[in-house]
Amino acid sequence: MNCKKAGVLISASVDGELSLNEEQEFLLHLSECEECRLEFEDAKKTKMIIKEKIIQFKAPQALIMSIMQLTSLGTKEHEDTLLYE
Amino acid sequence: MxxxxxxxxxxxxxxxxxxxxxxxxxxxxxxxxxxxxxxxxxxxxxxxxxxxxxxxxxxxxxxxxxxxxxxxxxxxxxxxxxxxxxxxxxxxxxxxxxxKEPGKVDYDLIKDFYHSIKDTRSDTSETESDYFHSLLHEEVYQALHSLPEEFREVIQLCDIEGFTYEEIANMVESPIGTVRSRLYRGRKLLRAQLEGYAKKYGFNTNNSQ
The missing domain is CATH 1.10.1740.10 (RNA polymerase sigma factor, region 2, helix turn helix motif)
Structure with missing residues (x-):
């Protein structure tokens, strides 16, 4: 595998979405190529950045309540999970 | 009962x-x-x-x-x-x-939106000198929103929500191969954006640093 081919696989490899064959060839290439290895590390970092830096908001309590009422049971347990998660 | x-x-x-x-x-x-x-x-x-x-x-x-x-x-x-x-x-x-223009980015709107509902969650990674860690929530958000929607969408579903390619393919009604290549291309664009911010802070973003 050359760098060009490996470069295309980096993204899917970060997600663990390569086929077994691709994964093996890809890893083999990484073991021989410093540049692609760094590229791979950067790709992993970028994914982490998105995950960490995009703020996840909690749904407003009024919305939770009204949706609980949709299904009318309103079990205490579920409300607690959502509110204090 | x-x-x-x-x-x-x-x-x-x-x-x-x-x-x-x-x-x-x-x-x-x-x-x-x-x-x-x-x-x-x-x-x-x-x-x-x-x-x-x-x-x-x-x-x-x-x-x-x-x-x-x-x-x-x-x-x-x-x-x-x-x-x-x-x-x-x-x-x-x-x-x-x-x-009419779903792809158009309104940066002021993003900024306002972000400030209006900003969480109090503190950032624990500020101490690291890595340029990635110097990025602000708002900048990452802006970079993500500057991408064409078809790219932004798959990145969001994959990185933030943790869906598999198969699940994403089903959601966006495209083949898995398309999801894969959109992620590949979208991330390339996103990286370029993020590096732009990093350069603003004077970080060296070359691999060889």
């Missing part, structure tokens, strides 16, 4: 009491499977609409629909993915109809 209460037989039965056993089961299952994803759906709706009140409407509508069609949810599959797809469809039907 509740036992019949003999003291109550003369009273009018409330709606809740008159629910059939099946309906009751459905409610329980719905709560277990669907309601637990409320926060994730709300966030996705916020990203799509960039407006808290529209987001609430969208989530509300999604749950109404999901409950109504809960029988068509394939048991054992990912309920979160199913709900996301319903929400996305609702969004397209309701909000996208009148939008």
């Amino acid at each position: 509740d036992k019949p209460d003999p003291t109550r037989h003369t009273k009018t039965r409330t709606k809740k009491e008159s629910l059939s056993r099946e309906e009751h089961q459905k409610q329980l299952e719905f709560q277990r499977e669907a309601i637990v994803h409320l926060n994730a759906l709300y966030n996705y709706a916020l990203h799509l609409t960039m407006n808290p009140s529209d987001a609430e409407d969208l989530v509300q509508e999604t749950y109404l629909k999901a409950y109504r069609f809960f029988n068509s949810f394939e048991r054992g599959t990912n309920c979160k993915a199913w709900l996301f797809k319903i929400l996305k469809n609702n969004y397209i039907n309701r909000f996208r109809k009148n939008s």
Whole structure:
């Protein structure tokens, strides 16, 4: 595998979405190529950045309540999970 | 199940009491499977609409629909993915109809939106000198929103929501290969954006540093 081919696989490899064959060839290439290895590390970092830096908001309590009422049971347990998660 | 209460037989039965056993089961299952994803759906709706009140409407509508069609949810599959797809469809039907330029980015709007609902969550990684860690929430958000929608969408579903390529393919109604290449291209664009911010702070973004 050359760098060009490996470069295309980096993204899917970060997600663990390569086929077994691709994964093996890809890893083999990484073991021989410093540049692609760094590229791979950067790709992993970028994914982490998105995950960490995009703020996840909690749904407003009024919305939770009204949706609980949709299904009318309103079990205490579920409300607690959502509110204090 | 509740036992019949003999003291109550003369009273009018409330709606809740008159629910059939099946309906009751459905409610329980719905709560277990669907309601637990409320926060994730709300966030996705916020990203799509960039407006808290529209987001609430969208989530509300999604749950109404999901409950109504809960029988068509394939048991054992990912309920979160199913709900996301319903929400996305609702969004397209309701909000996208009148939008002429869906790809256009309004940076002021993003900024306002972000400030208006900013969380108090503190950033624990500020001490690291790595340029990635110097990026602000708002900048990452802006970089993500500067991408064409087809790229932004798959990155969001993959990196933030943790869906598999197969689930994403199903949600965006494209082959897995397309999802894969959109992620590849989208991330390239995103990186370029983020490096732009990093350079602003004087970080050296070369691999060879």
